Amino acid sequence: MTHSIAILGASGYTGAELIRLIDGHSAMQIKALGAYSKAGQSIAQVFPHLRHLDLPDMVSFDKIDWSGIDLCFCALPHKTSQEVIRDLPKTLKIVDLSADFRLRDPEAYAQWYGNPHSAVEMQGEAVYGLTEFYRDDIAAARLVAGTGCxxxxxxxxxxxxxxxxxxxxxxxxxxxxxxxxxxxxxxxxxxxxxxxxxxxxxxxxxxxxxxxxxxxxxxxxxxxxxxxxxxxxxxxxxxxxxxxxxxxxxxxxxxxxxxxxxxxxxxxxxxxxxxxxxxxxxxxxxxxxxxxxxxxxxxxxxxxxxxxxNLTKGSSGQALQNANLMLGVEETEGLMMAPLFP
Amino acid sequence: MTHSIAILGASGYTGAELIRLIDGHSAMQIKALGAYSKAGQSIAQVFPHLRHLDLPDMVSFDKIDWSGIDLCFCALPHKTSQEVIRDLPKTLKIVDLSADFRLRDPEAYAQWYGNPHSAVEMQGEAVYGLTEFYRDDIAAARLVAGTGCxxxxxxxxxxxxxxxxxxxxxxxxxxxxxxxxxxxxxxxxxxxxxxxxxxxxxxxxxxxxxxxxxxxxxxxxxxxxxxxxxxxxxxxxxxxxxxxxxxxxxxxxxxxxxxxxxxxxxxxxxxxxxxxxxxxxxxxxxxxxxxxxxxxxxxxxxxxxxxxxNLTKGSSGQALQNANLMLGVEETEGLMMAPLFP
Amino acid sequence: MTHSIAILGASGYTGAELIRLIDGHSAMQIKALGAYSKAGQSIAQVFPHLRHLDLPDMVSFDKIDWSGIDLCFCALPHKTSQEVIRDLPKTLKIVDLSADFRLRDPEAYAQWYGNPHSAVEMQGEAVYGLTEFYRDDIAAARLVAGTGCxxxxxxxxxxxxxxxxxxxxxxxxxxxxxxxxxxxxxxxxxxxxxxxxxxxxxxxxxxxxxxxxxxxxxxxxxxxxxxxxxxxxxxxxxxxxxxxxxxxxxxxxxxxxxxxxxxxxxxxxxxxxxxxxxxxxxxxxxxxxxxxxxxxxxxxxxxxxxxxxNLTKGSSGQALQNANLMLGVEETEGLMMAPLFP
Amino acid sequence: MTHSIAILGASGYTGAELIRLIDGHSAMQIKALGAYSKAGQSIAQVFPHLRHLDLPDMVSFDKIDWSGIDLCFCALPHKTSQEVIRDLPKTLKIVDLSADFRLRDPEAYAQWYGNPHSAVEMQGEAVYGLTEFYRDDIAAARLVAGTGCxxxxxxxxxxxxxxxxxxxxxxxxxxxxxxxxxxxxxxxxxxxxxxxxxxxxxxxxxxxxxxxxxxxxxxxxxxxxxxxxxxxxxxxxxxxxxxxxxxxxxxxxxxxxxxxxxxxxxxxxxxxxxxxxxxxxxxxxxxxxxxxxxxxxxxxxxxxxxxxxNLTKGSSGQALQNANLMLGVEETEGLMMAPLFP
CATH class of the missing domain: 3.30.360.10 (Dihydrodipicolinate Reductase; domain 2)
Known part of the structure; x- marks a missing residue:
């Protein structure tokens, strides 16, 4: 079974890393890539290193048809992320790579990030995404907050x-x-x-x-x-x-x-x-x-x-590991590649 | 069907790259790793980045049992390679990553490398390993000479x-x-x-x-x-x-x-x-x-x-691409991973 | 005799390099440092590596008193440079590090830089600053155009x-x-x-x-x-x-x-x-x-x-070499330091 | 007054750095450069970046005429240094950049370096070369032990x-x-x-x-x-x-x-x-x-x-600062050059 994936904020480094990893995943397929300033560009323009892949163009978020998407990775800047996620379909599984849902306490959030949280109601729902220590919660979660690297x-x-x-x-x-x-x-x-x-x-x-x-x-x-x-x-x-x-x-x-x-x-x-x-x-x-x-x-x-x-186990690799759990896929799928040395 | 693989000269950079690639290959298994000064060491000692893999220890070449090996990658220094390959079983398929069998003309070899070739009889047999241009010859070859990067x-x-x-x-x-x-x-x-x-x-x-x-x-x-x-x-x-x-x-x-x-x-x-x-x-x-x-x-x-x-398409990746052809495996198997960026 | 020096556009890399070189020069003293966005900042803020030096703060250009300045280095962006230099006192010696006065032919300038020159009358006056080949002209010049690196x-x-x-x-x-x-x-x-x-x-x-x-x-x-x-x-x-x-x-x-x-x-x-x-x-x-x-x-x-x-002989070092000639100082003064290795 | 300088172990990085600094020093002149494996080579061969300097060739230590030398920098490997210094003229001022005379206690030396000291009698004489804290002792010393970086x-x-x-x-x-x-x-x-x-x-x-x-x-x-x-x-x-x-x-x-x-x-x-x-x-x-x-x-x-x-203030710069004190030269002479940025 192949799961349909969207990535919001796909034009940054964690977005590129997500695409790299999902390309080697046997049960996921990227259906939508959302971006801001690079919306309208092809993958070859944004990431020439991925030009050999058959991927959709970058689009603005409102152009994404969510009906067929199983899971969305959000690789957006802090603060933007909570505003975007708040408005996504409630049935969509989400792995957020930003800092927005890491802190469960709204006051702690406000203290460290300098602004009140704009999706407080979702803070409680989010599961902290340190896979090795929150496995069961992550497997059952709809919204997982990736940790800081x-x-x-x-x-x-x-x-x-x-x-x-x-x-x-x-x-x-x-x-x-x-x-x-x-x-x-x-x-x-x-x-x-x-x-x-x-x-x-x-x-x-x-x-x-x-x-x-x-x-x-x-x-x-x-x-x-x-x-x-x-x-x-x-x-x-x-x-x-x-x-x-x-x-x-x-x-x-x-x-x-x-x-x-x-x-x-x-x-x-x-x-x-x-x-x-x-x-x-x-x-x-x-x-x-x-x-x-x-x-x-x-x-x-x-x-x-x-x-x-930091980009793999510290961010996009962790995100994929969590997504595997959320989708009922083998946890290590797409993640066992050996390090690049030298 | 899984092919059994040996690597001679496994402790250098091209050796490490071969192991990385073969680790992601669906139809190859490494059965022997040969080395000189690092013989007797485990993979974790020689390549700490590969410590998670279940691989044989590095051994000296005479300790390798060739009977079950289908194909051998030779990542040895120039000149050493020809001497070692000369004495390997004649039924073994070989991909040589050194310079020793790239030049078909013994005089050209002597001119560029400064010494007479010590396995002249095999120079004619070797196929030049630039896959995209020698596909059919490589598929039929017993000995393929990887090109310079x-x-x-x-x-x-x-x-x-x-x-x-x-x-x-x-x-x-x-x-x-x-x-x-x-x-x-x-x-x-x-x-x-x-x-x-x-x-x-x-x-x-x-x-x-x-x-x-x-x-x-x-x-x-x-x-x-x-x-x-x-x-x-x-x-x-x-x-x-x-x-x-x-x-x-x-x-x-x-x-x-x-x-x-x-x-x-x-x-x-x-x-x-x-x-x-x-x-x-x-x-x-x-x-x-x-x-x-x-x-x-x-x-x-x-x-x-x-x-x-240089280590992938220029050397070990090319070698694996050639090995795939020689073993009747899909040419791109184990080689489609996306580049690492940044 | 000590010559009084101003640097416009002092907050970039060539500006930093000029200050480094002039600091080791026996006959020059920096009297004014002009900058745009960093005007108002001290040298320690703009260039922490120069905090030990007793240097004037960065100021906007209109705050500079030109009466006591002998020579001005202009390390400004292309196009800006010609507009600034056009309005500097006509008695001031100037070494321009930008591209603005390198091309003597206004048409060639317009072709390569995409805009008409706004100080055409000075293009003819400027001497091309490749010291080793224009020594005498540079020594007699009021305006020298540093070459591209x-x-x-x-x-x-x-x-x-x-x-x-x-x-x-x-x-x-x-x-x-x-x-x-x-x-x-x-x-x-x-x-x-x-x-x-x-x-x-x-x-x-x-x-x-x-x-x-x-x-x-x-x-x-x-x-x-x-x-x-x-x-x-x-x-x-x-x-x-x-x-x-x-x-x-x-x-x-x-x-x-x-x-x-x-x-x-x-x-x-x-x-x-x-x-x-x-x-x-x-x-x-x-x-x-x-x-x-x-x-x-x-x-x-x-x-x-x-x-x-590129920053020394290709730019700021060349500029100082030219300034030495223009001021009648030994050409090599302040420039004989050995390379940094490793 | 110009002081005559020798450098032993001149072919390493600290040797190169000493030459760079002394080249900009007003009161020192290099008279001899001693090396082991590179003895017999010219400065241009050993350090192409110094080829513009008029310096003696590298020689083996026994070829150095010590009669006219005021001060010797020893940039030798640990353990070698003590053996060489032990046999140098007793009237020669010495700045040692190795670890050999840093520890005053022979037992501490043996503990940290794994071998007994072979010039124990000189350990007591050596002054620890952290200039800012041992100024007077250094000024009066014959042998100064440069600190670890x-x-x-x-x-x-x-x-x-x-x-x-x-x-x-x-x-x-x-x-x-x-x-x-x-x-x-x-x-x-x-x-x-x-x-x-x-x-x-x-x-x-x-x-x-x-x-x-x-x-x-x-x-x-x-x-x-x-x-x-x-x-x-x-x-x-x-x-x-x-x-x-x-x-x-x-x-x-x-x-x-x-x-x-x-x-x-x-x-x-x-x-x-x-x-x-x-x-x-x-x-x-x-x-x-x-x-x-x-x-x-x-x-x-x-x-x-x-x-x-590490090569300047941590080693060769410190050594020169100490040498200045030992020779009665202004402490900062040859050392005030601004950092190289970027």
Missing amino acids: NAATGQFALRPLIAAGVIDLDEIILDLKCAVSGAGRALKENLLHAELSEGYHAYAVGGTHRHLGEFDQEFTALAGRPVHVQFTPHLVPANRGILATTYVKGDAQKIYDTMAQAYLNEPFIEVLPMGEAPSTRHIRGSNFCHIGVIKDRIDGRAIVVAALD | NAATGQFALRPLIAAGVIDLDEIILDLKCAVSGAGRALKENLLHAELSEGYHAYAVGGTHRHLGEFDQEFTALAGRPVHVQFTPHLVPANRGILATTYVKGDAQKIYDTMAQAYLNEPFIEVLPMGEAPSTRHIRGSNFCHIGVIKDRIDGRAIVVAALD | NAATGQFALRPLIAAGVIDLDEIILDLKCAVSGAGRALKENLLHAELSEGYHAYAVGGTHRHLGEFDQEFTALAGRPVHVQFTPHLVPANRGILATTYVKGDAQKIYDTMAQAYLNEPFIEVLPMGEAPSTRHIRGSNFCHIGVIKDRIDGRAIVVAALD | NAATGQFALRPLIAAGVIDLDEIILDLKCAVSGAGRALKENLLHAELSEGYHAYAVGGTHRHLGEFDQEFTALAGRPVHVQFTPHLVPANRGILATTYVKGDAQKIYDTMAQAYLNEPFIEVLPMGEAPSTRHIRGSNFCHIGVIKDRIDGRAIVVAALD
Whole structure:
């Protein structure tokens, strides 16, 4: 059985990644591609790398006939997404890649995003899309909110440890190194090749990055008491990849055992042998996440390092994994391709 | 039906690329991985990006039981390859990725490679592996010689034009820009990140690059008279990609029509609309080759630009395409994945 | 004696490079920095890398007191530059880095730039700023037009050969590889790191690049008859550098001797030993230009490769070299710093 | 007065950087360049980017006439350095860029470097070369031990805070992001462009990096009690730069004030306005170090970020700064060049 798919906001990087992945999927077919400024253009114009595919042209959203669509991926900017999704048919399954439905608490949303939510009634309905931890809810959901790519990486490194109570909840530091495609295709000076190549730096330092809203929500719910991590993202001169270096306090061996046990049967999460650290070069273009646990020379401390591809496992791959569950397809379908190396 | 595959020289970049592609192939299974210095290591040690795969360990060549193997890819260094292949079972189908069997004439081989060939008797047997132009021979062959990655790119741009007689055969200039993975995993100073990043240059200037042996052989055979092109490769700070800028003399429209016609039914060759030039960002990680034809402001001149991924269409992808033909599998099997962008 | 300097359009890359160079100059002091959108900002805001310098804030142009200024560098966009320069004090010495006064013929200007010139009366006054070939005129000039960075590179490779008549004037091909800072700090999709890194391509193919106007003007004047070269620029994933690969017909040894002789006493032009090719990694951040001459395997053909830093020798370094001449300062002052490697 | 300089180990990256800097120095002249495998080669062969300079050829060490040399920079590999320096004339001033004389305690040396020291008697004589904190000792020293580049960066971020007692000494975490030139010109697989570009990772995780020996020695001495920091370096795809993200506990404003006060009169250390974070793009090729202090959202915590160029301020620039002091030259001579941007 083939499911009919639409993508709104198809002209950005996550849109391109969705198309790439769905092209290799045995049970999905793209029926509509929605875009704003690039509406009216063919796939060859918007994405010359996809010119060999037989795909519909980009159209404005009002031109899409929803009657035959089973599931819609929304790869729209934050704030736009909630307004668009609010007006989509109520029977349509939706995977939202924006930040709009990640936070269940309207006040938390308003605090982190600076505006009141315009589809508050749907916030409660949305399921948080971190597949490995919300499988059943996602399978039953109509609306799934894809996680932030940084938020996903940090949670893969920390959730099992917080759940098992093997680390000090008040002493968690997350130092992330993010590749530039995570910032999207926006025209900003600091995303220019001339600025970024040979120039890397921290940003949103001091706890102002919006993905902290997700960390707070998820870790607090998991621990049953407030957990606030310290989180500093860095922009590095690479296109794909997130490397999360996590500093935790606890027994390293216990941490390792907890981690290895938690992900034992997960198809996409690879826990490396104790003491090994992952590299972004080993997950590029794939849906895999590599996690390493290393004991520090200081007793009672450990470093947990997680690596994934922000556009795949951190965004569009996760979205497809969730869509598979929502449509009753094998969860790994279309997602098992090996990383691209070098 | 599943074909059993061995890879010799599996620990280099083309070996890694072969494993990646075969992992996505429905009718092949890797039974043996042969290596030299990395013999005895597991796939996770040699290629951490492939640690999720269930693959045999790397072994030395004498440990391989050839009885159940249908086809062997040889991704060995030049000169080593001929010695190894000479001693393989005569019933084994072989796709050689080295330069050793590309030149049919032993004297031409000795001239370009500086040593006499040690398996002269097999040189005649080998079929030149440029799939689109040697399909029938490849399908019937036991030993196929993969082409040079530069040689493939240049030939995609020029063969139809030489065959059709629409360009001046004495005035062909090939200016190539090659990414660094084409140089392999060898430890050389000029391949270091610190040297190459922000440093690009021409090499083998003046007609000393060995792939010229292939151009001479193929273009001369095609034209029925000696054709010697001028060819300058450049190393650029990128990992994957070859961009061939070809300067030819002839009627641009006729050149375009010839090109478009020649590749009309080719699944992997995309001729862009007249006047458009391709980019390596649009073919990365894929088996596609994009070709553009542009009329110059000077009458009677045109520029033909071809772009492909040196590790895929230029090497391991081509090898798999040939193996498919040799094994009677659909030619495109395992090779239709979309490029990775960005 | 210290000369007082103003820079208009100081907030772009060539502006930053001018400030860097003048900071190391013994006889110049920056008195005014003019900008548009960044007027009102301090140097630390616009260029954090220059925060240690004691420099005036960026101001809008009408706030500059010209009475004490000896020389003004104009690093403004094309078309804007002519309008601004037209209204500057007539006693002010000016080095213009834009394209506005490079072409002496108003019709050629209109053809290449698509609009009539708005300061036609000054076009005749302006001296073409290729220092090594217009020294005396530049020293006597009030208004010097900096050359295009591609145009400079190509001319360094070809002028001596055209002047000496040692190459075929109808068979010149220029294949350039340009780093991204040459495109300036403009916010364009193809200048994003995610697009350019791992993605290189030809642009303005077929003879549409505006620097051809300069080649035509200069080579034709030099040869005393029309000379039209074929010119294809490529954008490569690097920040600084231009590599011009020039295909010419003539006797390689004669070409080499002509080149070596022509630049024998030039402080910034290094002709490499016969057969060696330059690399952009060896000129980065400096005012040097490296030139190599290589004999091709085809008799009567040679390849001339020139490398320089587009922001230094190709633009701001050239501008300072010209300013030195105009102010009676030693030509090399402030420009002898060694390249940055790696 | 011009001082005569020798450089041993001149063919590596720090050697090249020393030559670049000394070329712009008004009171130093290079009289001898010593190398191992490249002995006998000219500067143009070893460093084509320096071919315009009039410099002696590389020679083996025994060919150097020390009688006229005032100061020698040793840019040799660890362990080799101590053996070479042990046998140099006792009257010669020496700046060692290796790790061999950084640790004053022979046991600490043996622990971190895995071998007994072969010039123990000189370990006591050597002065630790962190200029800003050992000025008087350096000015009086005969042998100065250049610091590790990571060690320098971390110390710039932390020394004033430890000295002033404004941070918790048991809760210091240093997360460093290092560019690849810090690893030198060695031929290692992980330094290849194809591996590093698009692939970044942590290394020496868990407290095994040798620069920890320096942190322990210096911070413990400074605090008057044992201080052991947690330190994780990462290799990122850039050529030059170290970015140290330091997590500390203490009052952010007090930390900022302490920092600003400590470096108020330092010519090379720039403390950014409170809340701003530095970028490596703003110090490239210069001797400047930028430091930012940011308050975290968690009370009582702050992030201190320091950025410098590993080859300049982190190594060869520091060495020259020390040499200036040792020779009685103005400390900043030859070191005030502005960073290269972009």
